[in-house]
Amino acid sequence: MSARGIVVVIREDPERSSRPAEALRIAVGLRTGEETLEVVLLGAGARALAHDASAFEDAEVLETHREALARAGQAFLVEETALAAHPAAELFHVEPLDAAGLARVLVGAARHILF
């Protein structure tokens, strides 16, 4: 693969779907290599970083893997409007992302996985 990395995009609501939890689990697995990994949260997907995840689908999987990413120093790129609507817990390193920033991230990656 080229030096460009992998981007995992989460846009589904973790309260309605287990796919955000699965996406975070996959992100942990993909972070094991040399390629750079970006985790992008759009829309309701930004809720995946909420302080209280107890009502989410597969809450245990989601909490375990989001915290594993945080401990590994993984930043979460969150759509800025979504971040305003769904604040992230303090544990997570969050970088707001506007439309131009999202475009740069997507164009800059060689592999894209959207949930």
Added chain:
Amino acid sequence: MKCKTGETSTLFPAAGGVPARPGEDGLDSARMSGGRKLGILLATPEEHANTETVLALVRACRARGDEALVYLVDDGVRNLLREDVAALGAESGVRLYCCAHGAQTRGVPRGGPALFCGLYTLHSLVGACDRFLAFT
């Protein structure tokens, strides 16, 4: 043990097994072969239209002489319940991987030509292929 071509290989664990170490998933040998490789991640269940698309892509890929590496994850593991998908694992030039965790949690039985493995294999696949498509 036997790989798909009938050659003895330590790179190919028995079907249904879990690679114990990196390199036992067959992806190292995939890197060394000559053809181009298309990686496919399938995360939708067997009734989703994505399955037909993936099957068609794999057929087209093989018709061009390229290799296809297919990884089933999340609800995508249920595609192993389809005979046409499960049969991909026995085809020359196709590697079929299934997330062991997903299969266990969804009650998909092990067996057949698919290789049950962990996310390290997905990571290796992403790195080993020339093009990568995710159907989620």
